[in-house]
Amino acid sequence: MIRCDLITLFPDMVLPVLNQSILKRAQEKGMLEVRVRDLRGYTLDRHQVADDAPYGGGAGMVMKAEPLFRAVDALRREYQDSPAGTELRLLLPSPQGRPFTQRLAEDLRDERRRLVFLCGHYEGVDERVRLGLDPEEVSIGDYVLTGGELPALVMVDATARLIPGVLGDPESAQYDSFAESLLEYPHYTRPPEVRGLAVPEVLLSGNHEAIRIWRRKEALRSTYLKRPDLLKDELLNEEDKRLLDAIVREGATAHLSSGGGGGVGT
Ligand SMILES: C[S@@+](CC[C@H](N)C(=O)[O-])C[C@H]1O[C@@H](n2cnc3c(N)ncnc32)[C@H](O)[C@@H]1O
Known part of the structure; x- marks a missing residue:
C-alpha cells in the first residue's frame, strides 16, 4: 500500500482523475490511498485566504507559507502513531526541481514513507516553504504549468502502476519504456x-x-x-x-x- 496526501487549493482538479480507471481500482483494492486535502482548511482567516501579492511588487499571486506549514503539521500529528520508521516524504512540484524519472517513481514506491505533495499555484509558493520544510523539489519537465496538481497526479500515477498487483498483468510494467533503459517495443491489436x-x-x-x-x-x-x-x-x-x-x-x-x-x- 502506498499512501499519499495531496495538499491543494483545487481539490476538484485532482479528484476526477483519481476516481477513474486503474488509479480508482488500486484504491478500491487497498493498494493505494490518496487523501486530497483542501489547503483552505488550513488557512487562518475567515475568508480562507491562501495567496497574496508578492513582496517587491510584480505580476501574479504567491501562495502563503503558513497554511502549507499548518497542513504539514496536521499530517505529522495525524501520522505520529504510524508504525516506527514511517516518515513523511515531502514533495514540492516545481519547474526548478530535479527531473521526475522512472527511477524516481521506483524510489517513491517505498511503503515506509507517506508521500505528501505540496501543490503550488499562481506564481508558486512563498520561498519559506522550501526553506522551512525542506521538501524535495521535483519537476516533470522543462515547461511551466499553472499549478502543481497535474505534476502531483503524474507522479502518483507513475508510482501507483509500479505497485505489485495494480496492473492486471505483473509483466506489463516490466517491459515498459525506461524500465530497462530502453523504450518499449510497438504493440498491435485486432484486426490483422x-x-x-x-x-x-x-x-x-x-x-x-x-x-x-x-x-x-x-x-x-x-x-x-x-x-x-x-x-x-x-x-x-x-x-x-x-x-x-x-x-x-x-x-x-x-x-x-x-x-x-x-x-x-x-
Ligand atoms: C506557474 S508555476 C510557478 C513557476 C515559477 N514562477 C517559476 O518560474 O519557477 C505554479 C506552480 O506550478 C507547478 N509547476 C509548474 N510547472 C511545473 C513543472 N514543470 N514541474 C512541476 N511542477 C510545476 C509548481 O507547483 C509551481 O509552484
Whole structure:
C-alpha cells in the first residue's frame, strides 16, 4: 500500500482523475490511498485566504507559507502513531526541481514513507516553504504549468502502476519504456490489417521465442531511432549487440531525418 496526501487549493482538479480507471481500482483494492486535502482548511482567516501579492511588487499571486506549514503539521500529528520508521516524504512540484524519472517513481514506491505533495499555484509558493520544510523539489519537465496538481497526479500515477498487483498483468510494467533503459517495443491489436497496414507476421506465429527476439529488436530499434542517448553499451548483452548491428545494417539511419543524431552512446 502506498499512501499519499495531496495538499491543494483545487481539490476538484485532482479528484476526477483519481476516481477513474486503474488509479480508482488500486484504491478500491487497498493498494493505494490518496487523501486530497483542501489547503483552505488550513488557512487562518475567515475568508480562507491562501495567496497574496508578492513582496517587491510584480505580476501574479504567491501562495502563503503558513497554511502549507499548518497542513504539514496536521499530517505529522495525524501520522505520529504510524508504525516506527514511517516518515513523511515531502514533495514540492516545481519547474526548478530535479527531473521526475522512472527511477524516481521506483524510489517513491517505498511503503515506509507517506508521500505528501505540496501543490503550488499562481506564481508558486512563498520561498519559506522550501526553506522551512525542506521538501524535495521535483519537476516533470522543462515547461511551466499553472499549478502543481497535474505534476502531483503524474507522479502518483507513475508510482501507483509500479505497485505489485495494480496492473492486471505483473509483466506489463516490466517491459515498459525506461524500465530497462530502453523504450518499449510497438504493440498491435485486432484486426490483422488496418488501412493496408498489416501486423508483423511473427506476432501471429505463436512462436514465443521468435516473438521475444522480435520485441527485443524492435525495442532496440525504437530506442536507437528515438532516444539514442539511452543506449549504453554496458547495458547491452551479446544478443542485443547482434540485434543492434542488424538494425544498423538494415539502414535504420534512413529514418533519422526528423530527430537529431543517431549514434549509439557508450
Ligand atoms: C506557474 S508555476 C510557478 C513557476 C515559477 N514562477 C517559476 O518560474 O519557477 C505554479 C506552480 O506550478 C507547478 N509547476 C509548474 N510547472 C511545473 C513543472 N514543470 N514541474 C512541476 N511542477 C510545476 C509548481 O507547483 C509551481 O509552484
